[in-house]
Amino acid sequence: MKLNRLGFGMLLLVAALALGTALAGSQEPAKHRFKMGKKKDCIACHEKRTPKVFKEWFACDHGLFNVKCAVCHGSVGDDFTLEPVIARCTGCHADQVASMELPTMKGKTCFTCHAAHALSPHGM
Amino acid sequence: MSVSRRNFLFTTAAASALAALGKPTLTLAEEAAKGGTKWTKGVCRYCGTGCGVYKGTRDGKLVMVKGDKHNHNAGFLCLKGFLLPQILYDESRLTKPQIRNKKGVLEDASWDEALKLIVSKFKGSVKEHGADSVAFYGSGQAYTEETFLSNKLFRAGFRTNNVEGNPRLCMASAVGGYVTSFGKDEPMGNYEDIDHADVFLLAGSNTAEAHPILFQRIARRKQANDKVKVIVVDPRRTPTSRLADLHLQFKPGTDLALFNSMAHVLIKEGLIDTKFIKENLNFGKVKKVDQTWESYVAFLEDYSPEKVSKITDCPAEQIVEAARLFGAKGRASMSMWCMGLNQRSRGVWANNLCHNLHLITGKIGTPGNTPFSLTGQPNACGGVRDGGGLSHLLPYGRLAGKAPHRAIIEKLWDLEPGHLPSAPGKNAIDMFRGLDEGSIKCIYIMCTNPGQSLPNVTRYRNGMKSKDTFVVVADIYPTRTTELADVVLPAAAWSEKEGVFGCSERRYQLDEKVVEAPGEARADFQILLEIGKRAGFGAMLPYKTPADAWDEIRKLGKDTPYAFWGITRERLHKDHGVIWPCPEEGHPGTPRRYVKGVDPLVPADWPRRMKFYGRSDGKAIVWLRPMAPPAEVPDKEYPYYLTTGRVIEQWHTGTMTQKCKELKTANAETMLELHPDDAAALQVKAGNGVRVSSRRGSFVFRANVTDTCPAGTVFLNMHDPERMCNLVTIDAYDPGSKQPEFKICAVKLEKA
Structure with missing residues (x-):
């Protein structure tokens, strides 16, 4: 799938807006957008609300092995993060997380190469 | 881009x-x-x-x-x-002992007060009502040393065989299956067999959610080799079914017929190993080993796929295909099963019939060919099954009802001949019935939550909260059982104490202590030791730490089919677990039991490739087990099947997983899985309340409208302490294993 120039421009705009809002001085961490009153499986909503994300996750090994949303994104409380902190990968990928300290990995995260949700090896 | x-x-x-x-x-x-x-x-x-x-x-x-x-x-x-x-680290951790006061409220107490009360109540009850008026109910989550100590304290100290554990609720039928088919308990294969198997038969197991890391290993095997096939046998479509090349969905409780039908096809199509059958098998019916290959073949005539299709609602072609996949010559077949076969009023039979498939095809004892029962708790195998923590057992394969076996343990424990009790102890359900009916006055419950996990739980909750019974609960958090207790003891948790766990593949490994317990919480081993000393049994419990007891435990297993003398404490500290039999120090452990050249307990000059040494002639038994219905099937009044199970985010009664912030809002509410056709008939929409009622109880669950179950079958998970499926489940149990039929009962549904 290719992104046209307009799409790319929109993406940059969204990213810039996100960054701008952040730089505006809010100290609040990212929150899950909806309060989870009911004790549901994340998939119950996200299969419909973020179908692309769901499909990418479901089709990859994390989906097959039921490595569900909370493992990477935390709970829907204060520890929720949109972008997973890589320490959360340590449980299963300790060596790989440790390798992020190497000089060649400077400035990178796991998701620099492993596309979020699909998590295919090295962007393939 | x-x-x-x-x-x-x-x-x-x-x-x-x-x-x-x-x-x-x-x-x-x-x-x-x-x-x-x-x-x-x-x-x-x-x-x-x-x-x-x-x-x-x-x-x-x-x-x-x-x-x-x-x-x-x-x-x-x-x-x-x-x-x-x-x-x-949840703030609700129990950190001080509590005693229920005269107003019925639990209030803080000192350890001295709590222990004094426990000892006086238990000793008083033994004196007044006899030794069998007291009982111990332990756990497949306790360390081996803790189960060992409780066993010795209650059998040799208080002198009762009322020593039981929650593995009766999850693994007893697997025990019964292994013992009756092969002579000894525990699987003979190991996890490495997964890497060699070409065909997986996953029966009554939602491996993807209940044993995710094993599911991952199966999936990786399949990903690496597109000729690997997975057969799932389950009335419900679960995440495990994603891996299935063939999913046999059948009417709950009819899999006995289904397995017999697979055997029927294997024989009809010649997918059997005649040499292995002739050399290694006997044939039995009911309890006698008095049948022949010919009578077995004749028995299976009743189980043609066409006929069984009508019993099971499973297409005949699928039964044939499953048999052909399983029996294909030159390919390795591994069966794995769990509660779907075990939690049944004919669970032992279901296990036997699964073993039969391996025995008649000879798909056993070589890499990838093995019947492998999956276990639900970290030390149900090592601690309770091997260690003899069930009422009918003594440590390492001995039976409490056999005088020669008691004599061996008496000698090992330096007891007078005849000291150990001969009267049989009560199984889990009968133990809590005893509490309800008055024959058991005092019970010590350790590391488990029967106030939520027993079937038909209301009856047993009444027994536990009765003023006529004295209930002690040692746990790490308040639970649906501590709320019924007379004394609550704050226990140290995993990582706050050390001990040995033995998992499904017979691997014993040490779990090390790394942090201190909070407040006044103590390790179960130390609590039991202190009770023993105060009750006057100190001389028979000469230990200070679990490590002190380990050599005695090794000695109990020495010269038995469980031999693990070679698994020393030092080795446990160093190694990443060792698989027994491991009879001598320096022995590497045994990947496959009963196999000549692999298992040190099979003599080198044994004439056949396997010796099932739990049987005197070294032969396994194929049992002729007929189709038998569940204890309760739907009728006009209760027209739906209810089946129960698990979700990946939660574990058992949720007492630990619901302390994790990521998990307490993830799939933490037990909802009723209801087929769209049934929902439409009831005019129920997703999220609506549905009253689920059985002959035993009733509760309102919110509906999850989904086609995971066929119409006419509904599903609840077992985890939610606020919405307990066990208010409606049935407490009928298998006559052999005494394991209750959590998996099947009849219910009616009403929109609430």
């Missing part, structure tokens, strides 16, 4: 935004990442897979758990394992 580049940009932007926002609340994982973390080897606290972990501690706190890449799990953990540190 590709999708990955777009994702890259987006994530980079999001990461930048987050960086600017400041760090979110630090997680334990992030704490660990700050450095200075000390890593110590251990074992996961949850299921019977027994994944190796490393525990990361900083400043006296457990901050991180990661998978042990040198253990069988190759460094992987499921989502529960990764979050383990949180189970220690």
Whole structure:
């Protein structure tokens, strides 16, 4: 799938807006957008609300092995993060997380190469 | 620009935004990442897979758990394992003993007050009502040393065989199956068999959610070889079914007919190993080994796929295909099963029939060919099954009802001949019935939650909260059982104490202590030891720590088919677990039991490739087990099947997983899985309340309208302490294993 120039421009705009809002001085961490009153499986909503994300996750090994949303994104409380902190990968990928300290990995995260949700090896 | 580049940009932007926002609340994982973390080897606290972990501690706190890449799990953990540190630190931890006062309220007490009361009540009851008026109910989550100590304290100290454990609720039928088919308990294969199998028969097991790391290993095997086939046998479509090349969905309780039908096809199509049958098998019916191959073949005539299709609602072609896949010559077949076969009023038979498939095809004892029962708790195998923590057992394969076996233990424990009680103890259900009916006056419950986990639980909750009974509960958090107790003891949790866990593949491994218990909480081993000393049994319990007891435990297993003399404490500290039999120090352990040249307990000059040495002639038994219905089937008044099970985010009664912030809102509410056709008939929409009623009880659950179950069958998970499926489940049990039929009962549904 290719992104046209307009799409790319929109993406940059969204990213810039996100960054701008952040730089505006809010100290609040990212929150899950909806309060989870009911004790549901994340998939119950996200299969419909973020179908692309769901499909990418479901089709990859994390989906097959039921490595569900909370493992990477935390709970829907204060520890929720949109972008997973890589320490959360340590449980299963300790060596790989440790390798992020190497000089060649400077400035990178796991998701620099492993596309979020699909998590295919090295962007393939 | 590709999708990955777009994702890259987006994530980079999001990461930048987050960086600017400041760090979110630090997680334990992030704490660990700050450095200075000390890593110590251990074992996961949850299921019977027994994944190796490393525990990361900083400043006296457990901050991180990661998978042990040198253990069988190759460094992987499921989502529960990764979050383990949180189970220690919820603010509701029990930190002081509590005694229920005259107003019926639990109030703080000193250890001295609590222990004095326990000892006086138990000793008083023995004196007034006899030794069998007291009981111990333990757990497949307790360490081997803890189960050993409770066994000795109650059998040799109080002199009762009322020593039981929750593995009766989950594994007793697997025990019965192994013992009756092969002569001894425990699977003969190991997890490495997964890497060699060409066909997997997953029967009555939602492996993907209940044993995720084993499911992952099966999936990787299939991913690596597109000729690998997976057959799932389950009335419900679960995440495990994603891997299925063939899913046999059948009417609950009819799989006995289904397995017999597969055997029928295997024989008709010549997919059997005649030489193996002739040399290694006997044939039995009911309890007698008095049948022949010919009578077995004649017995199976009743189980043609066409006929069985009508009984099971499973298409005949699927039964034939399953048999052909399983029996294909030159391919290795591994069966794995769990509660779907065990939690049944004919669970032992279901196990036997699964074993039969391996025996008649000879698909047993070589890499990838093995019948493998999966275990639900981390030490149900090592502690309770092997260690003899069930009422009819003594340690390492001996039986409480056999005088020669008691004599062996009396000698090993330096007791007078005849000291151990001969009267049979009560199984779990009868034990709690005894509490309800008055024959048991005092019970000590350790590391388990029967106030939620017993079937038909209301009846047994009444027994536990009765003023005529004295109930002691040792646990780490308040539970649906502590709320019924007369005395609550604060126990040290996993990682706050040390001990041995034995998992499904006979691997014994040491779980190390890495942090101190909070407040006044004490390790179960220390609590039992103190009760023993105060009750006057100190001389027979000469230990200070679990490590002190380990050599005695090794000695109990010496010269038995469970031999693990070679698994010393030092070795446990060093190694990533050892698989028994391991009869001598320096022995590497045994990947496959009963196999000549592999198992040290099979003589080198044994004339056949396998010796089932639990049987005097070394032969296994094929049992002729007919189709038998569940204890309760739907009728006009209760027209639906209810089946129960698990979800990956929660574990058992939720007492630990619901302390993890990521899990307490994830799939934590037990909802009723209801087929769209049934929902329409009831005029129920997703999220509506549905009253589920059986002959035993009733509760309102919210509906999850989904086609995972066929119409006419509904599903509840077992985890939610506020919405207990066991208010409606049935407490009928298997006549052999005494394991209750959690998996099947009849219910009616009403829109609430």
